[in-house]
Amino acid sequence: xxxxxxxxxxxxxxxxxxxxxxxxxxxxxxxxxxxxxxxxxxxxxxxxxxxxxxxxxxxxxxxxxxxxxxxxxxxxxxxxxxxxxxxxxxxxxxxxxxxxxxxxxxxxxxxxxxxxxxxxxxxxxxxxxxxxxxxxxxxxxxxxxxxxxxxxxxxxxxxxxxxxxxxxxxxxxxxxxxxxxxxxxxxxxxxxxxxxxxxxxxxxxxxxxxxxxxxxxxxxxxxxxxxxxxxxxxxxxxxxxxxxxxxxxxxxxxxxxxxxxxxxxxxxxxxxxxxxxxxxxxxxxxxxxxxxxxxxxxxxxxxxxxxxxxxxxxxxxxxxxxxxxx
Amino acid sequence: xxxxxxxxxxxxxxxxxxxxxxxxxxxxxxxxxxxxxxxxxxxxxxxxxxxxxxxxxxxxxxxxxxxxxxxxxxxxxxxxxxxxxxxxxxxxxxxxxxxxxxxxxxxxxxxxxxxxxxxxxxxxxxxxxxxxxxxxxxxxxxxxxxxxxxxxxxxxxxxxxxxxxxxxxxxxxxxxxxxxxxxxxxxxxxxxxxxxxxxxxxxxxxxxxxxxxxxxxxxxxxxxxxxxxxxxxxxxxxxxxxxxxxxxxxxxxxxxxxxxxxxxxxxxxxxxxxxxxxxxxxxxxxxxxxxxxxxxxxxxxxxxxxxxxxxxxxxxxxxxxxxxxx
Amino acid sequence: xxxxxxxxxxxxxxxxxxxxxxxxxxxxxxxxxxxxxxxxxxxxxxxxxxxxxxxxxxxxxxxxxxxxxxxxxxxxxxxxxxxxxxxxxxxxxxxxxxxxxxxxxxxxxxxxxxxxxxxxxxxxxxxxxxxxxxxxxxxxxxxxxxxxxxxxxxxxxxxxxxxxxxxxxxxxxxxxxxxxxxxxxxxxxxxxxxxxxxxxxxxxxxxxxxxxxxxxxxxxxxxxxxxxxxxxxxxxxxxxxxxxxxxxxxxxxxxxxxxxxxxxxxxxxxxxxxxxxxxxxxxxxxxxxxxxxxxxxxxxxxxxxxxxxxxxxxxxxxxxxxxxxx
Numbered sequence: 001x002x003x004x005x006x007x008x009x010x011x012x013x014x015x016x017x018x019x020x021x022x023x024x025x026x027x028x029x030x031x032x033x034x035x036x037x038x039x040x041x042x043x044x045x046x047x048x049x050x051x052x053x054x055x056x057x058x059x060x061x062x063x064x065x066x067x068x069x070x071x072x073x074x075x076x077x078x079x080x081x082x083x084x085x086x087x088x089x090x091x092x093x094x095x096x097x098x099x100x101x102x103x104x105x106x107x108x109x110x111x112x113x114x115x116x117x118x119x120x121x122x123x124x125x126x127x128x129x130x131x132x133x134x135x136x137x138x139x140x141x142x143x144x145x146x147x148x149x150x151x152x153x154x155x156x157x158x159x160x161x162x163x164x165x166x167x168x169x170x171x172x173x174x175x176x177x178x179x180x181x182x183x184x185x186x187x188x189x190x191x192x193x194x195x196x197x198x199x200x201x202x203x204x205x206x207x208x209x210x211x212x213x214x215x216x217x218x219x220x221x222x223x224x225x226x227x228x229x230x231x232x233x234x235x236x237x238x239x240x241x242x243x244x245x246x247x248x249x250x251x252x253x254x255x256x257x258x259x260x261x262x263x264x265x266x267x268x269x270x271x272x273x274x275x276x277x278x279x280x281x282x283x284x285x286x287x288x289x290x291x292x293x294x295x296x297x298x299x300x301x302x303x304x305x306x307x308x309x310x311x312x313x314x315x316x317x318x319x320x321x322x323x324x325x326x
Numbered sequence: 327x328x329x330x331x332x333x334x335x336x337x338x339x340x341x342x343x344x345x346x347x348x349x350x351x352x353x354x355x356x357x358x359x360x361x362x363x364x365x366x367x368x369x370x371x372x373x374x375x376x377x378x379x380x381x382x383x384x385x386x387x388x389x390x391x392x393x394x395x396x397x398x399x400x401x402x403x404x405x406x407x408x409x410x411x412x413x414x415x416x417x418x419x420x421x422x423x424x425x426x427x428x429x430x431x432x433x434x435x436x437x438x439x440x441x442x443x444x445x446x447x448x449x450x451x452x453x454x455x456x457x458x459x460x461x462x463x464x465x466x467x468x469x470x471x472x473x474x475x476x477x478x479x480x481x482x483x484x485x486x487x488x489x490x491x492x493x494x495x496x497x498x499x500x501x502x503x504x505x506x507x508x509x510x511x512x513x514x515x516x517x518x519x520x521x522x523x524x525x526x527x528x529x530x531x532x533x534x535x536x537x538x539x540x541x542x543x544x545x546x547x548x549x550x551x552x553x554x555x556x557x558x559x560x561x562x563x564x565x566x567x568x569x570x571x572x573x574x575x576x577x578x579x580x581x582x583x584x585x586x587x588x589x590x591x592x593x594x595x596x597x598x599x600x601x602x603x604x605x606x607x608x609x610x611x612x613x614x615x616x617x618x619x620x621x622x623x624x625x626x627x628x629x630x631x632x633x634x635x636x637x638x639x640x641x642x643x644x645x646x647x648x649x650x651x652x
Numbered sequence: 653x654x655x656x657x658x659x660x661x662x663x664x665x666x667x668x669x670x671x672x673x674x675x676x677x678x679x680x681x682x683x684x685x686x687x688x689x690x691x692x693x694x695x696x697x698x699x700x701x702x703x704x705x706x707x708x709x710x711x712x713x714x715x716x717x718x719x720x721x722x723x724x725x726x727x728x729x730x731x732x733x734x735x736x737x738x739x740x741x742x743x744x745x746x747x748x749x750x751x752x753x754x755x756x757x758x759x760x761x762x763x764x765x766x767x768x769x770x771x772x773x774x775x776x777x778x779x780x781x782x783x784x785x786x787x788x789x790x791x792x793x794x795x796x797x798x799x800x801x802x803x804x805x806x807x808x809x810x811x812x813x814x815x816x817x818x819x820x821x822x823x824x825x826x827x828x829x830x831x832x833x834x835x836x837x838x839x840x841x842x843x844x845x846x847x848x849x850x851x852x853x854x855x856x857x858x859x860x861x862x863x864x865x866x867x868x869x870x871x872x873x874x875x876x877x878x879x880x881x882x883x884x885x886x887x888x889x890x891x892x893x894x895x896x897x898x899x900x901x902x903x904x905x906x907x908x909x910x911x912x913x914x915x916x917x918x919x920x921x922x923x924x925x926x927x928x929x930x931x932x933x934x935x936x937x938x939x940x941x942x943x944x945x946x947x948x949x950x951x952x953x954x955x956x957x958x959x960x961x962x963x964x965x966x967x968x969x970x971x972x973x974x975x976x977x978x
Binding site for chain 1: 694695696697698699700718719722723725726729730928929930932949950951952953955956
Binding site for chain 2: 042043044045046047048066067070071073074077078276277278280297298299300301303304
């Protein structure tokens with residue numbers, strides 16, 4: 001099988017991980033299956049496997065993010081790789097070096113993988129296109145475009161609780177327009193064959209023609225939550241208020257904040273997810289965040305396993321799990 | 327033996343290390359004995375022992391401190407642990423996340439130990455109370471409250487030179503009121519059965535009712551130093567001048583600065599200690615700091631060994647040295 | 653063989669690496685030979701050798717530099733050492749600690765090597781003179797004085813392409829006056845017996861009496877490039893414009909910018925080097941920088957190998973390559 005998807009090699013195996021869009025169901029399931037096998041590593045006395053020993057992984061962060069950088073750093077170290085943290089905002093580019101020159105320089109240092117976070121949509125694709133064939137790129141968030149490891153850890157969490165994707169109703173609530181997480185989730189959920197994907201948001205926070213992504217649009221929280229199996233809350237960026245897209249935090253919470261009461265219309269065993277960090281009392285009530293339906297902290301744990309899986313797969317260090325089964 | 331001390335497990339063994347207050351003599355001696363066995367690691371060709379291999383230790387610094395962070399990072403690496411440095415001042419909390427949510431998130435990443443420095447007294451206790459039972463907390467300094475590893479490296483240094491605590495006269499000189507180091511030292515010295523603990527400071531730099539801690543108070547340096555075996559100088563925070571608690575550096579040095587001449591009233595073999603970094607010519611004369619009685623640099627070396635001991639003990643990786651003897 | 657060169661031990665072996673000045677040809681060749689044996693490590697599946705396992709190497713950067721710090725960190729990690737990054741600009745010295753006290757404190761932590769970058773010429777020598785005999789110092793750039801690892805990676809690159817130094821004509825172009833790279837290169841090139849070393853620069857960017865270093869001075873680019881085998885471009889510090897040493901970037905490029913056309917007077921197989929990061933369109937045309945004569949990215953790769961060699965040699969972990977041959 002060959003592919004012209006820049007994310008795949010000639011055998012259709014994961015090479016870069018830039019977006020969940022355009023990857024087939026088999027490959028997404030493969031990521032989840034591999035993550036499953038790493039999920040136990042965090043509970044071992046020695047939380048390390050030697051899969052990427054002697055490899056150099058660079059966290060290349062053009063936007064600061066302690067949380068995401070930390071999970072990638074941990075995933076890399078538990079795979080026994082050497083990790084370099086480069087906060088590019090404070091470094092080479094301040095000397096006027098171009099992004100391409102920075103990339104080529106790091107390539108020349110025989111680094112194996114760049115985990116990239118960047119404020120511009122498409123930055124990770126740009127890098128994947130311009131790096132030498134030896135290098136792997138993992139997108140840790142680019143602009144409003146994609147955040148595929150976050151989406152896959154969410155898929156992992158959903159499968160963990162619900163087993164079968166095909167019967168699920170999943171609602172994503174909040175600032176869909178500016179959320180790279182939402183975009184990556186929608187692509188993953190539809191590819192994995194979820195029965196119904198809903199987005200719930202005010203008009204001002206929905207991208208134009210969002211229905212073309214295969215989702216049902218709701219503007220009212222109660223209506224949208226009815227009968228769902230999974231609720232994915234998005235973090236509200238407070239900057240949105242200032243830019244007049246939203247009136248106030250109070251009013252947002254009044255209309256779209258997730259409370260125990262509102263959650264009653266969902267299925268009895270519905271789970272509540274959030275990519276974190278949460279704004280208690282803004283997009284989610286504190287009782288829901290800490291309640292028994294919340295799987296928010298499990299998402300964090302699963303994030304390490306999923307990132308280990310993606311890193312090891314893209315480095316070619318793992319046998320294809322779906323192939324194994326056939 | 328059970329215990330309601332949050333620092334101990336049900337068998338009375340060290341679980342968290344938050345303060346020297348309330349720990350019994352046996353346990354403090356245990357720390358010193360274990361540190362003794364680590365003291366040689368720094369001189370080996372391969373400065374590593376595999377005790378904490380595959381464990382994840384997080385340096386969680388809400389106050390910046392290169393020196394203390396460095397010693398903990400070195401101690402952790404020499405125990406073969408993986409280390410994450412998180413400077414929280416510049417990170418997640420800037421996104422409005424609460425301390426508890428940050429803790430839970432790091433827990434969910436299967437971290438094993440948090441080394442915490444915080445500007446607020448009680449922060450380390452708060453964390454120890456709220457983390458999951460799997461996690462260990464080491465206090466690297468909280469507000470004006472405690473800095474127990476600094477105190478224990480000082481105890482190690484004193485024992486190294488003086489062997490027996492019971493006959494010693496120890497003087498602590500300087501800003502007792504604002505010093506978490508002084509508090510932790512006083513508790514350790516009295517628990518270890520030192521004959522006499524003195525504090526020497528102007529009235530404005532003494533906490534109210536300091537005598538209740540079991541110390542003798544002196545306001546004049548010469549009187550307080552008479553016949554002592556150990557002099558512990560504290561670092562003078564220059565902010566104190568600005569806040570009008572002290573007139574000027576010159577006047578402070580004139581009254582409380584340690585000089586060769588003043589040291590003459592101490593015992594002939596008295597040692598001089600300081601937690602560093604030192605202000606030469608403010609609290610200590612440069613000849614004393616570099617003189618033959620100064621053990622300031624030995625304190626730094628001992629700091630690595632003591633931190634290795636405390637980390638390994640709290641992770642349950644060591645057999646009880648005192649039990650071994652019995 | 654004994655030596656009073658602070659860089660050498662009593663057997664004439666490399667102890668500190670502070671400058672290329674005053675080192676003999678044999679020793680420089682030794683560095684290149686050892687680097688040769690490390691050059692393949694970057695291509696291995698496991699990019700690690702255990703030579704410095706259990707050693708502690710401190711990157712002590714008083715000037716920020718992501719690129720140089722990164723290459724030293726990678727070199728150290730590939731030698732299996734533990735690495736501490738200390739950005740001293742933001743740390744201890746902000747508490748008023750002197751450089752000597754910082755050094756002694758790090759020594760007391762049983763660190764083995766300090767890789768030092770400092771804005772003042774002579775800083776690395778100062779440290780080498782004042783550290784304990786156990787510690788090794790590697791100069792990663794001091795003021796306008798020296799940057800010896802950069803010079804040696806350039807020598808490595810030249811030898812890689814030209815084999816024999818003795819017949820070469822090498823031109824260094826740009827701000828010679830402020831360039832620690834140029835100084836270190838001139839010393840290395842003349843020691844290695846290069847046939848002719850040229851410097852090409854406007855009068856305002858040449859140090860007084862530069863001819864005494866054994867170089868030929870040219871003020872015109874075309875004249876200086878005639879018949880050369882190697883062109884080393886220097887980075888133009890933009891601050892020079894502001895300080896009125898140079899009129900403008902445009903005029904500088906007009907007079908000293910390296911273009912394909914100007915390069916025609918050099919030998920057909922001349923190579924083009926640059927320490928990076930490059931200012932495209934200021935000191936070098938983008939077609940030259942990316943052209944087939946450019947070996948700029950190879951320099952970066954060689955930089956890791958050369959730094960591994962220097963680190964391992966100064967730690968006494970390698971057998972003398974030249975001795976081996978005799």
